[in-house]
Amino acid sequence: MTDLSPGLAAAALADIDQASAAVRRHSRWAVRALTAYAIGTLIFFPAGGLLEGPVVSVAWGLFLVSVLAHVWPRRVVGRGVRRLYVVAAVVWTVLWVGLAVLGHAAFAGKAGYWLVAGVVVAGPMAVAAWRARS
Amino acid sequence: MSTHPRHQLDAVIHSPIRLSIVACLAAADKAEFAFVRDTVEVSDSVLSRQVTLLTEAGYVQARKGYVGKRPRTWLSLTAAGREAYTKHLAALTAIAATPARVEGKADV
Numbered sequence: 001m002t003d004l005s006p007g008l009a010a011a012a013l014a015d016i017d018q019a020s021a022a023v024r025r026h027s028r029w030a031v032r033a034l035t036a037y038a039i040g041t042l043i044f045f046p047a048g049g050l051l052e053g054p055v056v057s058v059a060w061g062l063f064l065v066s067v068l069a070h071v072w073p074r075r076v077v078g079r080g081v082r083r084l085y086v087v088a089a090v091v092w093t094v095l096w097v098g099l100a101v102l103g104h105a106a107f108a109g110k111a112g113y114w115l116v117a118g119v120v121v122a123g124p125m126a127v128a129a130w131r132a133r134s
Numbered sequence: 135m136s137t138h139p140r141h142q143l144d145a146v147i148h149s150p151i152r153l154s155i156v157a158c159l160a161a162a163d164k165a166e167f168a169f170v171r172d173t174v175e176v177s178d179s180v181l182s183r184q185v186t187l188l189t190e191a192g193y194v195q196a197r198k199g200y201v202g203k204r205p206r207t208w209l210s211l212t213a214a215g216r217e218a219y220t221k222h223l224a225a226l227t228a229i230a231a232t233p234a235r236v237e238g239k240a241d242v
Contacts, residue, residue, distance in 0.1 A: 004140055004148075009229035015150070016157040016223065022173045023161035073201060075169035082163045 027078030027132075033071050034088070034129035040067070041122040045096065046114035049103050081132055088128035095121045139228035146191045147222045151176060152184050156219050159194065159211045167196075167207040185209060193218055 004012075044060045099117040107113035147156050154174045159165060165173075171181045188194035193215030197208045211219065 004143065004226075004229055006230050006232045009226045012150070012153060012226050013223075013230055015154055016226075019154050019157040019173060020161040023158055023165065026169065027162065075166040077163040077165070079161055079163055 023076055023078065026074075026076045027081065029071065029074050030078060030081045030085070031129050031132045033067055034085070034125050034132055036067050036070075037092075038122040038125035038129060040064075041092070041096075041125060042118050045100070045118040045121050046111070049100065049107075049114040049117070050109065050111060078132065084128050084132055088124040091124040092121065095124065139225040139232070142221055142225035142228075144218045144222040144225075146188065146193065147218060149184070151180065152188060153222075155181070155184055155188065155209075156193065156211065156215065156222075159209055160216065160219050162210070164197075164208045164210040167209060170209055188215070191215075 040060070040063050044056060044063065047056045048060070099121055103110075103113055103117060147153050151174060155170060158170050158173050167178075167181065167185075171178060174181065176184075185194055185196060189196060193212055195210050195212050197210075199206055199208060
């Protein structure tokens with residue numbers, strides 16, 4: 001059995017707070033990456049639906065590579081971020097594919113549809129970014 | 135049997151360095167060995183020794199991998215480690231809330 005005075009226990013709790021704060025501080029990259037995904041979706045989903053040619057696909061690819069380059073060297077993953085990302089990515093993919101197929105089939109060239117759909121597709125990543133802040 | 139919270143303290147986590155390591159990992163899904171070393175402010179060898187003890191207790195899991203060509207070791211808390219840490223934290227909080235004994239009055 002171990003023994004501990006209230007003062008030492010309080011000091012240990014302060015150390016714990018310090019360690020937790022350091023982890024939270026170094027985990028903020030996830031919020032930045034998820035926010036970037038959401039903003040990128042707002043731009044590239046409507047652009048992909050409305051513009052012809054490979055320029056949008058190439059720009060989207062470069063964007064994804066730059067986000068990955070930001071994420072790859074990170075040294076800590078905050079508590080719950082991995083699960084949050086997987087759930088958001090699955091919902092985001094389903095929405096992207098579903099709304100893109102629907103858009104090309106029924107709303108080709110209609111900017112209103114693609115802009116609103118872009119907001120809907122960006123939703124999961126925006127929510128994940130907001131939840132990763134806490 | 136006494137119900138004093140000190141009975142709930144975990145002997146493995148109780149060491150200050152191991153407590154800092156576990157507290158660091160409790161706030162993360164996973165953390166790189168070097169990040170934990172820098173956060174806890176210990177040397178590689180000290181962290182390695184303490185992580186071995188925590189791994190043997192079943193509280194920490196170490197996984198080796200690569201980022202590019204650089205080898206990296208990722209540390210994470212196991213479910214058992216998280217449960218032990220939660221209990222230890224509750225005990226610490228209870229002890230910290232215990233009124234400190236005033237030596238002068240106690241002797242009167």
